Amino acid sequence: LAKTTQPISMDSYEGQEVNITCSHNNIATNDYITWYQQFPSQGPRFIIQGYKTKVTNEVASLFIPADRKSSTLSLPRVSLSDTAVYYCLVGDLLYSGGYQKVTFGTGTKLQVIP
Amino acid sequence: GAGVSQTPSNKVTEKGKYVELRCDPISGHTALYWYRQSLGQGPEFLIYFQGTGAADDSGLPNDRFFAVRPEGSVSTLKIQRTERGDSAVYLCASSLGAGGPNEQFFGPGTRLTVL
Numbered sequence: 216l217a218k219t220t221q222p223i224s225m226d227s228y229e230g231q232e233v234n235i236t237c238s239h240n241n242i243a244t245n246d247y248i249t250w251y252q253q254f255p256s257q258g259p260r261f262i263i264q265g266y267k268t269k270v271t272n273e274v275a276s277l278f279i280p281a282d283r284k285s286s287t288l289s290l291p292r293v294s295l296s297d298t299a300v301y302y303c304l305v306g307d308l309l310y311s312g313g314y315q316k317v318t319f320g321t322g323t324k325l326q327v328i329p
Numbered sequence: 330g331a332g333v334s335q336t337p338s339n340k341v342t343e344k345g346k347y348v349e350l351r352c353d354p355i356s357g358h359t360a361l362y363w364y365r366q367s368l369g370q371g372p373e374f375l376i377y378f379q380g381t382g383a384a385d386d387s388g389l390p391n392d393r394f395f396a397v398r399p400e401g402s403v404s405t406l407k408i409q410r411t412e413r414g415d416s417a418v419y420l421c422a423s424s425l426g427a428g429g430p431n432e433q434f435f436g437p438g439t440r441l442t443v444l
Contacts, residue, residue, distance in 0.1 A: 252417025258420050302371055319371030
């Protein structure tokens with residue numbers, strides 16, 4: 216399983232764009248990159264997933280360079296409610312059954328400041 | 330619609346006792362996962378079910394831990410002879426299980442405290 220490295224913590228002011236970068240030098244050809252968000256006392260929640268280039272949804276954007284050895288989660292105009300832990304995951308994917316074994320690291324604790 | 334539910338939300342037990350933790354996945358989800366999360370750490374994979382069978386139990390720390398999913402829906406994580414080191418939040422997740430990338434939907438977890 217590819218190991219991921221991301222900053223332990225980040226602070227940001229409300230209204231700013233936040234970029235969290237994750238390194239995954241040993242990513243395999245079949246691996247997808249997935250980001251989850253976790254609030255205290257809750258289970259993680261899926262934010263976004265991608266394989267290459269750029270993916271955007273209503274919550275975030277995910278930028279993946281051509282070599283796929285890193286990825287950047289971009290949160291536009293954060294609010295206090297975005298304070299959470301963000302996990303970058305790379306998973307082995309077996310399409311025949313949809314099994315995705317993933318390994319969560321320690322995540323990045325984002326603190327949004329008023 | 331209903332998400333993944335877990336019961337109990339909190340469980341306090343004494344060292345050496347047996348506990349069962351229950352997970353109700355999203356209806357129609359054939360894949361089910363158990364994770365364990367210690368304070369300040371990310372979730373740690375324990376076991377994965379596809380239908381009724383445990384397709385990957387490589388994360389179970391030892392033979393005191395066992396999980397079942399007899400009808401391919403509800404799952405129970407069983408811990409025998411609990412130890413203080415078993416104290417953690419136990420998370421359950423489910424996904425569709427069909428081919429392709431699968432989003433895992435997590436429950437709120439069961440906080441287990443072993444005294």
